[in-house]
């Protein structure tokens with residue numbers, strides 16, 4: 449007989465247990481009130497390995513899994529992006545809640561089809577933009593500053609993974625999602641340039657996005673860097689925020705209170721033409737650490753993401769990163785890639801990708 453406790457537990461499955469999906473399986477397994485029932489992967493051996501590790505059943509077919517576990521009401525979809533729509537659409541049609549890994553889809557057409565399908569069938573759709581659950585990002589979001597100017601850098605050494613897409617869809621999409629959340633305005637214009645070194649897709653990209661409300665974002669992404677750096681800087685009339693995604697730390701300099709007085713004094717001294725070259729800017733303004741009280745167990749971003757997803761499933765609320773947000777990020781990424789392709793360098797033939805053709809041995 450099933451106990452009340454078991455009945456209240458969310459029954460979940462993970463579809464695609466490669467590099468990312470196995471983390472979803474591990475995290476679900478550790479969450480109280482959640483029963484990981486099954487994993488599905490076309491690679492039978494991989495499915496069995498992960499299922500054995502996390503004590504659930506392995507399948508190579510979603511239909512077979514649902515036939516044997518009809519109570520599974522929520523799944524993570526972590527198959528390669530080009531298969532997101534084909535995998536998730538039939539699930540959404542059955543009202544099964546889907547946490548689809550980022551990016552929502554490889555094209556806006558697929559992304560829109562998934563959003564429309566979820567709306568039509570009243571199914572929960574969350575997109576795996578895990579960075580939204582970074583404590584530093586949550587702390588910055590909670591300040592509710594009007595973002596006026598943003599600078600973002602996400603550079604890493606080459607891992608030789610995800611080479612079927614460019615760095616914009618692979619890495620910059622994390623920042624596009626955050627920037628869209630902070631800018632709170634539709635995109636007006638996009639200028640971008642990119643460099644393809646290892647294949648036909650860009651490995652390095654720089655974009656300047658202007659929003660209809662005047663906010664400007666300069667975003668750089670590289671998967672060919674010699675170091676790892678993930679930074680976001682936000683300028684606003686309310687203050688300045690600097691985040692390090694990697695260390696999950698941040699600082700804020702508010703422009704009110706004592707800082708306002710200190711800055712007014714310095715402005716007056718500058719206007720008088722005083723020599724301030726011995727003054728240290730850091731001694732003038734008060735710099736505060738960004739802190740965010742995370743609920744117990746949610747320090748890990750993936751756990752926080754899954755908790756948010758299952759919360760939306762349970763109470764019918766809108767997920768933190770819903771389908772339209774996932775669509776907006778794909779749309780922004782497509783616009784950046786289109787701008788890269790449209791960019792021309794004087795004296796260079798053909799595509800704007802600086803080393804395009806490298807895959808042909810150029």
Ligand SMILES: NC(=O)c1ccc[n+]([C@@H]2O[C@H](COP(=O)([O-])OP(=O)(O)OC[C@H]3O[C@@H](n4cnc5c(N)ncnc54)[C@H](O)[C@@H]3O)[C@@H](O)[C@H]2O)c1
Nearest residue numbers: 464465466467468469489490491526527528529549550551
């Ligand atoms: N949130 C993040 O930071 C992050 C990081 C890496 C990858 N991702 C995303 O996660 C997704 C998966 O990426 P990955 O790196 O784990 O890929 P991967 O290739 O390591 O794993 C994909 C798995 O899906 C399986 N698979 C393929 N088609 C399938 C199908 N139709 N049904 C069932 N299983 C199928 C493959 O056998 C493989 O085991 C992608 O959308 C990627 O963009 C997100």
